[in-house]
Amino acid sequence: MPEQSPFDLAEGDPFGPHTLPYGVFSTSDAPERRRLGVRYGRHVLDLSALPSALPAVVQPSHGALLTAPTLNPLLAAGRSVWQEVRAAVRTAVTAPEHRATVTPLLRPLDEVALHLPFEVADYVDFYSSEHHATNVGRIFRPNGAALPPNWKHLPIGYHGRSGTVVVTGTPVVRPNGQRKTPADAAPTFGPSARLDIEAEVGFVVGTPSSLHEPVGLDAFRNHVFGVCLVNDWSARDIQAWEYMPLGPFLGKSFATSVSAWITPLDAFDAARTAPPARDFPLLPYLDDAEVEPGGIDIRIEVAVNGERLSSPPFSAMYWTAAQQLAHMTVNGASLRTGDLFASGTVSGPEPDQLGCLLEITQGKGPYLQDGDEVTLTAWAPGPDGTRIGLGEVTGHVLPAPALTGSPQEAP
Ligand SMILES: O=C(O)/C=C/C(=O)CC(=O)CC(=O)O
Numbered sequence: 001m002p003e004q005s006p007f008d009l010a011e012g013d014p015f016g017p018h019t020l021p022y023g024v025f026s027t028s029d030a031p032e033r034r035r036l037g038v039r040y041g042r043h044v045l046d047l048s049a050l051p052s053a054l055p056a057v058v059q060p061s062h063g064a065l066l067t068a069p070t071l072n073p074l075l076a077a078g079r080s081v082w083q084e085v086r087a088a089v090r091t092a093v094t095a096p097e098h099r100a101t102v103t104p105l106l107r108p109l110d111e112v113a114l115h116l117p118f119e120v121a122d123y124v125d126f127y128s129s130e131h132h133a134t135n136v137g138r139i140f141r142p143n144g145a146a147l148p149p150n151w152k153h154l155p156i157g158y159h160g161r162s163g164t165v166v167v168t169g170t171p172v173v174r175p176n177g178q179r180k181t182p183a184d185a186a187p188t189f190g191p192s193a194r195l196d197i198e199a200e201v202g203f204v205v206g207t208p209s210s211l212h213e214p215v216g217l218d219a220f221r222n223h224v225f226g227v228c229l230v231n232d233w234s235a236r237d238i239q240a241w242e243y244m245p246l247g248p249f250l251g252k253s254f255a256t257s258v259s260a261w262i263t264p265l266d267a268f269d270a271a272r273t274a275p276p277a278r279d280f281p282l283l284p285y286l287d288d289a290e291v292e293p294g295g296i297d298i299r300i301e302v303a304v305n306g307e308r309l310s311s312p313p314f315s316a317m318y319w320t321a322a323q324q325l326a327h328m329t330v331n332g333a334s335l336r337t338g339d340l341f342a343s344g345t346v347s348g349p350e351p352d353q354l355g356c357l358l359e360i361t362q363g364k365g366p367y368l369q370d371g372d373e374v375t376l377t378a379w380a381p382g383p384d385g386t387r388i389g390l391g392e393v394t395g396h397v398l399p400a401p402a403l404t405g406s407p408q409e410a411p
Pocket residue numbers: 125126127128129132133136137140198232234243248252343344345
């Protein structure tokens with residue numbers, strides 16, 4: 001059988017010319033040399049080689065952005081550059097006259113190592129699925145209202161730990177910590193017995209903003225470069241004991257996994273959809289009735305050890321990413337290149353649309369076992385019946401570090 005050309009994509013391949021997500025890769029002959037790449041089908045286009053290979057297609061001023069070892073310089077370059085580079089990449093992979101030149105720049109995906117594609121600046125996690133928030137409220141606070149009184153007036157969030165954001169494939173070590181159930185007389189210290197996942201969609205900030213200058217809903221596209229998949233690993237026993245009154249802390253900060261591919265926001269134009277009807281009038285800075293539809297029809301699939309567990313629909317999110325960004329900056333807080341903000345757990349109304357084990361098992365478990373492997377995948381509808389793939393985010397669970405030394409001996 002003749003070897004298949006990297007340009008001949010399988011029917012329905014979600015990594016066609018409408019997707020073109022960015023990542024960072026290295027090869028075994030030069031493992032230290034990190035390079036930018038764009039996924040095309042089952043191959044990675046070596047972007048670092050593109051400026052010299054196709055000088056007529058790549059603008060000279062973009063050379064330094066494409067030969068950097070992370071996406072950050074490209075992220076910082078701003079929307080018009082993002083559009084120019086994307087157009088150049090699309091020409092490189094689709095124009096027949098460039099095939100001979102581009103072929104040696106395409107590496108089979110299974111021959112490269114993928115790395116965290118950008119330096120994560122600040123990390124924020126929201127709580128924007130009404131279905132998730134209602135379900136979790138009932139489990140964590142059975143005697144109170146499921147949704148707090150502020151929930152439909154602002155997108156609730158918290159600032160997380162950017163230094164522990166890891167790329168897909170990185171093992172996740174079960175955290176040790178302090179926990180106490182209502183039945184316990186005193187807290188104990190040890191490995192989390194309720195390790196969970198949270199299926200989320202992440203947004204990567206490119207263009208920074210100035211201190212004291214809120215980013216309005218209509219400026220969303222000028223600041224957000226692209227979209228990734230996120231698994232916000234959560235230790236429910238540690239979380240449930242520690243979180244009142246300041247919110248998630250050590251129950252979440254040990255690891256957050258992201259996909260290796262950042263898909264440009266423009267790839268989701270055909271998947272834009274109106275968010276659910278609002279139950280209360282919103283303050284002007286959050287009122288999105290007159291702006292472009294802020295929802296995105298991304299369909300996530302959660303699998304544990306290769307078995308499909310659920311299919312959370314991102315289109316059901318109450319708060320949109322544009323509203324989250326507007327809220328995050330309305331107090332004058334500035335954005336930095338590489339900021340990551342995640343949607344919050346994505347859950348839909350149906351039993352097979354829940355984004356975490358806490359909800360799926362109604363708080364009873366079982367949770368993750370050592371050795372379990374969790375994989376999130378997702379796609380969105382693209383133009384003309386095509387699919388936009390988001391890559392995957394995978395991680396397997398390693399046992400907690402042995403308890404030695406003093407913490408567990410605390411009074
Ligand atoms: O309702 C709570 O007390 C906590 C909920 C969470 O787990 C916080 C979180 O990470 C938000 C989310 O992913 O939706």
